[in-house]
Amino acid sequence: MKSAIELAMERFNDEPTKKLTDKQKEAIAEIDIKYQAKTAEAQVMNQDKLKRAYGDLTQIEQLKSDLHVEIASINEKCEREKDRVRNESE
Numbered sequence: 001m002k003s004a005i006e007l008a009m010e011r012f013n014d015e016p017t018k019k020l021t022d023k024q025k026e027a028i029a030e031i032d033i034k035y036q037a038k039t040a041e042a043q044v045m046n047q048d049k050l051k052r053a054y055g056d057l058t059q060i061e062q063l064k065s066d067l068h069v070e071i072a073s074i075n076e077k078c079e080r081e082k083d084r085v086r087n088e089s090e
Contacts, residue, residue, distance in 0.1 A: 004075035020086065027085045035078035042070050
């Protein structure tokens with residue numbers, strides 16, 4: 001599973017730079033906002049679970065690991081959606 005940074009670097013290295021339309025820029029900005037909200041929601045939910053797991057170090061470590069995986073998944077989905085927009089032709 002590649003990180004968002006690895007995906008971005010591959011895209012940067014493999015593709016010649018092309019100009020985005022205003023419509024594409026707007027769509028990408030909306031995607032960023034959508035996925036930032038999903039990340040924030042995951043973090044808030046995780047904080048609530050961490051509070052309930054107070055004192056159980058094994059569960060706390062698992063919750064932190066789960067959050068890391070969930071955020072990575074959210075970032076990958078975000079990048080795929082932005083790539084789809086970037087590759088759309090007008």
